[in-house]
Amino acid sequence: MADVNRGDRPLSPHLSIYRPLYTMILSITHRITGVGMALSITMITWWFLALAVSEEYFEVANAVMTSVAGGFILLASLWALSFHFCNGIRHLFWDAGKGFELETAWRSGLAVLAGSVVLTIAGIMVVAGVF
């Protein structure tokens, strides 16, 4: 009888009871960017498939990729990738047991944000043909 409510017990961690912190936002953003890029890589793979099939099919996929919506998705993906890349490296340091101090985690988070902007701008410059 004691286990009647087994399925209804609150699950840990119940994040909603905590005051949102900036490091928590970064953490969930890592997941959101990762899941989001699943969609971008699907579109890009379709573009590659079209490139392998025929010129006519490529024109269709390329029109989608270079449309305003496609361009927005690519730009958002570029930032998402830049963020996920920088924060992924931050995670690898944590995996090695380094950088757990509050102050360090806070500052490495700022570095990730700055790095994501720098890499996004560098990516835009590649598109523009600067390098």
Next chain:
Amino acid sequence: MGYQTDRQRVEGLGSAKDGTVEWWKQRVAAVALIPLVFLFVVPLLRAVGSDFNTVREIYQSPFNAITGILFFIVIMSHLRQGLQEVIVDYVHGKATMTISLLANTMFTTLIGITGVFSIAKIAFSG
């Protein structure tokens, strides 16, 4: 450690049994992606917006073809592992989770194989 039985301590296994292999593989893929992501994204950003023949020429270069294929292989496993972690955390119920995990494996394999095949076909036709 205090709650483990002697047998569990000897085997060194928690309730997940084989999770450390997955964990390690995810890190191997992540580290491999550090250079690969640049090798994939830079030619891609240069190719986007160009015409059919120019884009094909980019991927007919053995360097871009090999790094592109490598990227698709590694991203396929990294994506599968990452989405699996998200599914395991947020999807509840045995049936729903099993279906989600199956769908994840199939989707990421399809994406990976399609990318590898497409780049190989372009490269071999050059």
